[in-house]
Amino acid sequence: MYREEILDHYKRPRNKGSMDTEIEAEGENTSCGDNTHIYFEVENGEILEIMHETEGCAICTAAVSILSEELTGKKVDEAESLERDWMLERLGVDISPMRMKCAMLGLKTAQKAFQKSEQF
Amino acid sequence: MEPQKIRDDFPIFDERPELVYLDNAATSQKPEAVIKAVKDFYTENNSNIGRGLYKLANDATKAYKDSRKKVADFVNAEENEIIFVRNTTEAENLLAYSLEFEGDIVLSKMAHHSEQLPWRRKAEKDDKEIQYLDTEDGKVSVKSAKEIITEDTGLIAISHISNVFGAENPVEEIIKVGHENDALVVLDAAQSAPHRNLDVKDLEADFVAFSGHKMFGPSGTGVLYGRKELLQNMRPYQVGGGMITSVTEDDVGYAKPPEKFEGGTPNIAGAVGLAAAIEYLEDIGMEKVSAHSKNLTEKMIEGLEEIEGIEVISPEGANLVSFTCEYAHPHDVAEVLNQHGVAVRAGNHCAQPQMVELDVNGTTRASPYIYNTEEDIEKFLKAVREAVKTFNV
Numbered sequence: 001m002y003r004e005e006i007l008d009h010y011k012r013p014r015n016k017g018s019m020d021t022e023i024e025a026e027g028e029n030t031s032c033g034d035n036t037h038i039y040f041e042v043e044n045g046e047i048l049e050i051m052h053e054t055e056g057c058a059i060c061t062a063a064v065s066i067l068s069e070e071l072t073g074k075k076v077d078e079a080e081s082l083e084r085d086w087m088l089e090r091l092g093v094d095i096s097p098m099r100m101k102c103a104m105l106g107l108k109t110a111q112k113a114f115q116k117s118e119q120f
Numbered sequence: 121m122e123p124q125k126i127r128d129d130f131p132i133f134d135e136r137p138e139l140v141y142l143d144n145a146a147t148s149q150k151p152e153a154v155i156k157a158v159k160d161f162y163t164e165n166n167s168n169i170g171r172g173l174y175k176l177a178n179d180a181t182k183a184y185k186d187s188r189k190k191v192a193d194f195v196n197a198e199e200n201e202i203i204f205v206r207n208t209t210e211a212e213n214l215l216a217y218s219l220e221f222e223g224d225i226v227l228s229k230m231a232h233h234s235e236q237l238p239w240r241r242k243a244e245k246d247d248k249e250i251q252y253l254d255t256e257d258g259k260v261s262v263k264s265a266k267e268i269i270t271e272d273t274g275l276i277a278i279s280h281i282s283n284v285f286g287a288e289n290p291v292e293e294i295i296k297v298g299h300e301n302d303a304l305v306v307l308d309a310a311q312s313a314p315h316r317n318l319d320v321k322d323l324e325a326d327f328v329a330f331s332g333h334k335m336f337g338p339s340g341t342g343v344l345y346g347r348k349e350l351l352q353n354m355r356p357y358q359v360g361g362g363m364i365t366s367v368t369e370d371d372v373g374y375a376k377p378p379e380k381f382e383g384g385t386p387n388i389a390g391a392v393g394l395a396a397a398i399e400y401l402e403d404i405g406m407e408k409v410s411a412h413s414k415n416l417t418e419k420m421i422e423g424l425e426e427i428e429g430i431e432v433i434s435p436e437g438a439n440l441v442s443f444t445c446e447y448a449h450p451h452d453v454a455e456v457l458n459q460h461g462v463a464v465r466a467g468n469h470c471a472q473p474q475m476v477e478l479d480v481n482g483t484t485r486a487s488p489y490i491y492n493t494e495e496d497i498e499k500f501l502k503a504v505r506e507a508v509k510t511f512n513v
Contacts, residue, residue: 001455002510008513032451032467032483055481057449058511099451 001093002058007102009062017051027109029101034060038068038096038109043118045076052106059091059099064106066090071110076120080111121408122495129400131155132490140462140496145283145311145440145487147333150397153335157396161389168385170362183457184388187395188378191343196319197439199349203344203378204386208310209234211344212277214381216242218354218454221304223274224249228260228289229477230282235308235329239277241265253278253294255474258285258435265294273303275415281311284469286417286438286487288312295324304350310334313343314401314489315439316410320345321414335401343351351377358383409490416488416497423501429508433483440487442469445504448511450482456510457484460503462496 023040034056041049048066054061070090071079087107088095095103114120127133129151132141141149167180185199192199205211216238225239229252242252253263260278270277281288291307298305307325309318314335320328327350332341346354356363356374360383365373374380401409417434420441424430434444445453454466465511466484468475475482486500 001459002452007510030472032449033475034449058450058452096455099455102451 001095001099003093006058006091006093009065010058013052013054013061013065015051015065015072015085016048016053016059018053019049023113023119025109025113025116027105027112029060029105030103031054032057034102034105036060036064036105036109038064038106038113040110040113041106042076045120047071047074047076047079050110054106056105057099058103059095060102060105062107063091063103067106067110076114079113080120082107082111121404121412121490123412123491127493129153129490133491138461140460140492141462142359142486142488142492142496142500143465144314144334144489144492145286145485146465147339148314148336150338150393151336151400153400154338154393154396158338158389158393160363161392166389169388170379178220183392184386187391190395190398194312194318194402195345196321197345198348200377201320201345201348203270203346203351203381205329205342205344206340206387207331207333207342208308208329209238209342210304211342212238212282212308214344214357215306215327215329215346218381219275219304219350219358221274222253223303224272225332226251226253226265226269226273226276226303228253228255228278228483230255230260230279230284230471230474231277232279232283232308232310234310234473235277235279235306236473238314239275248274252473255285255477258282258287258433260289260291260294260436262293262297265297269294269297269301269303271301273298273301275304275306277306277308279308279310279347280318281309281315281439282471283311283440284442284471284474284483284485285434286311286442287435288316288437289470291323291325299383300326311439315406315413317406326350332390332394332397336397338387338390341390341394343394346377348377353379354381356383357381360384362386362428370403386405404490410439412490413488414491416492416494416504417441419494419497420486420488420500423497424504427501427505427508429512430504433478433480440485442483442485443485444480445511450484452511453504453507456507457500457503460499460506462486462500462503464500 028035036054169181309330313330328345363383430448450466
């Protein structure tokens with residue numbers, strides 16, 4: 001489960017930090033304490049920049065980090081339509097049922113940010 | 121004790137010879153003797169109990185009754201003080217539903233959700249206040265008990281051994297403080313019954329709850345002990361068949377305890393299996409069981425303390441070890457251990473308020489039992505070192 005790339009994203013999460021924006025959301029897995037806050041800069045429906053503050057296990061942190069790279073440059077419409085398999089493919093490792101929530105926290109939180117914002 | 125030989129009694133280790141099973145605080149593996157007792161019941165004696173007029177029904181009834189006697193003797197109680205339930209959770213829920221008492225409730229901060237939530241719901245329903253005993257060095261604080269327990273206290277629910285820390289709480293002292301204030305004391309013995317002698321008369325607890333499945337019994341078996349004069353005055357839990365003396369259109373007469381609290385067909389085969397589990401434990405001897413768990417835990421604690429980045433949460437003398445890793449979430453540590461064939465539990469151990477107080481997002485917990493060997497402990501420590509190496513930045 002802990003291939004090199006996952007560990008690298010866990011130890012050095014990309015796009016770490018926060019920004020002043022209305023398109024943001026917080027997400028938490030209360031049962032394991034994973035939490036993330038994701039921020040988006042969007043122009044004409046296109047995601048220009050993503051920042052996040054994530055505290056969690058390796059799977060959760062790596063997933064948010066990978067997500068922040070993958071979603072940059074994508075259209076919000078497209079990001080909203082992404083599903084579980086897309087995230088799992090990006091992670092490229094077998095995720096056990098118990099860890100599925102960790103892997104999905106980032107994508108769920110990102111989609112929550114778009115839903116919450118009245119711009120889309 | 122020879123754990124290597126004991127392993128031969130447990131078929132799961134034939135199926136999975138490489139398994140290092142250190143999640144015994146969650147549930148234990150089952151010896152052949154228990155599996156056979158359950159199988160034999162179904163193949164030789166299966167019938168419903170208490171109502172059939174034929175020999176087979178009598179045999180099944182006797183098997184169930186004998187099982188209750190076995191449990192009663194094991195904890196030094198009388199037969200009519202032993203109620204069969206599904207698990208400790210059900211025991212606590214039964215009590216919180218059926219027991220009426222004056223006064224407020226005292227719980228502990230380390231309480232497992234199962235010994236916390238039934239009483240919180242009760243407090244809400246009956247408008248009672250709840251106070252929590254502090255944790256001090258992984259044990260319930262006697263000092264805090266002396267401060268919090270007063271004549272306004274009606275009931276105290278505490279763990280004999282916490283499933284987070286694994287250390288024996290000073291329950292005798294707390295029970296004494298409780299009784300001095302005329303409060304009832306409920307003891308959650310889920311983690312102690314599998315590991316040490318449990319004498320309810322000696323302990324003087326009013327109620328004791330434990331799970332059969334953590335002490336080699338089948339899943340779905342648990343026990344509630346209650347002093348008979350208290351049980352007699354409690355209202356029934358689930359009403360239905362098997363727990364009445366007479367039913368007319370206008371009136372219902374309930375059976376005496378324990379039947380009063382065992383509405384419907386019980387887990388007969390489970391009870392038979394639990395009796396076989398107790399027999400198995402008694403053959404080994406509870407002192408030996410207790411010494412073995414403590415000895416292996418001590419070795420784990422010693423080994424863990426040598427690993428940089430690991431912090432042990434359990435105090436000395438515990439029968440399981442909870443720890444955190446500076447570089448990794450407990451789930452990640454457990455995952456690496458899993459990759460090395462080592463089964464442990466990680467997370468909040470159904471004690472979220474305690475985790476918040478400890479200011480951790482959970483712990484990794486390794487809990488040994490009689491089939492664990494020193495080799496298991498070496499494999500466990502090696503896997504923890506690997507986990508640290510994997511996540512150390």
